[in-house]
Amino acid sequence: MQAQIISLFLSAIVIGSPIEPPTAIETDLPQIQTVDTTNFVFRASHIRAKGDGFRIESSLCRKPNRSVMSASRAQIEQLSANGDVISTIYAYLPRVSQREDQRCSSFAAMLKRNDQPTVQVRVCLAQRGKPCRMSR
Numbered sequence: 001m002q003a004q005i006i007s008l009f010l011s012a013i014v015i016g017s018p019i020e021p022p023t024a025i026e027t028d029l030p031q032i033q034t035v036d037t038t039n040f041v042f043r044a045s046h047i048r049a050k051g052d053g054f055r056i057e058s059s060l061c062r063k064p065n066r067s068v069m070s071a072s073r074a075q076i077e078q079l080s081a082n083g084d085v086i087s088t089i090y091a092y093l094p095r096v097s098q099r100e101d102q103r104c105s106s107f108a109a110m111l112k113r114n115d116q117p118t119v120q121v122r123v124c125l126a127q128r129g130k131p132c133r134m135s136r
Helices: 002-016
Strands: 031-034 040-050 053-062 073-079 085-092 104-112 120-125
Touching: 031 040, 040 120, 053 073, 053 120, 073 104, 085 104
Parallel strands: 031 120
Antiparallel strands: 040 053, 053 104, 073 085, 073 120
């Protein structure tokens, strides 16, 4: 009896609310690439459309058995189809604790859309105005 009620409920939901295909904004999101370092790694990085741009969310985590100081800024680059940097922004990184049980710090940033289509977004630790280096 309970299975029949659940089945009827699910049928009503499906019949009552047609599934719409994703919009162009949702399907044309740029790819996100993270550049890890010897001491830190980016985790759970994702991108989504928001307003007139993209919201990038990620976590920076200290690798195990590392005691280096926390990084202060993430560098986020918008890349064109041929790999040129369209624009660069910086995101403040909350301090990564040196305690073993708190190795990660989360951050978010907004990128504005440009005239050139953004094909890829690259995230790395800020290095005094230098472009992100590719992973080694």
